[in-house]
Amino acid sequence: MDDYVRLAGLATELVNTAPGVWHGEDQLADTADLRAFLAEHGVDAEPAASDLDAVRELRTRLREVLDARDAETIASGASELVARGLGTVGLAADARGHQQWCARPRPDADLADRLALLGGLGVLGALRTLGPERFRDCASDTCSGVFIDTTRPGRRRYCMPDLCGNRANVAAYRARRRADS
Ligand SMILES: [Zn+2]
Numbered sequence: 001m002d003d004y005v006r007l008a009g010l011a012t013e014l015v016n017t018a019p020g021v022w023h024g025e026d027q028l029a030d031t032a033d034l035r036a037f038l039a040e041h042g043v044d045a046e047p048a049a050s051d052l053d054a055v056r057e058l059r060t061r062l063r064e065v066l067d068a069r070d071a072e073t074i075a076s077g078a079s080e081l082v083a084r085g086l087g088t089v090g091l092a093a094d095a096r097g098h099q100q101w102c103a104r105p106r107p108d109a110d111l112a113d114r115l116a117l118l119g120g121l122g123v124l125g126a127l128r129t130l131g132p133e134r135f136r137d138c139a140s141d142t143c144s145g146v147f148i149d150t151t152r153p154g155r156r157r158y159c160m161p162d163l164c165g166n167r168a169n170v171a172a173y174r175a176r177r178r179a180d181s
Contacts (some may be wrong), residue, residue: 004125
């Protein structure tokens, strides 16, 4: 739960897999995409085909939360997402024996519920620590992505820093992805 930077990154990157950010091309097109996304973010789960629609719905809801921009709306939206997946909250020892906040999902939570919990915690942590001005639109003219800036100086401009800086990079990246798949 203290790891809000990682979880805010998960929320940002989930939102930016949406077809609207990729000129119609969904980056969660199938369970293989979803599996890769989970692995990238250290979420230990094997997605079923039935998880895909639920995760995409969550993605839409999370986008609304990131688009809100006022603290109250962001907080209430993210709190709802947390409540959707939360089982218990308490302290647990980490690898060094230090007690850390720990939020566990409900035993019957499906994958989308678990991601709602993780993304919601990331949003709440970033909002509490950094404030609503860190929730921003991508500065690229050709990108409709959004992001939570968790960098220390707070000067991040792009939703996908390696890509959105220039259009040519994006086109090349998409061509590579197509070639790979
Ligand atoms: Zn962008």
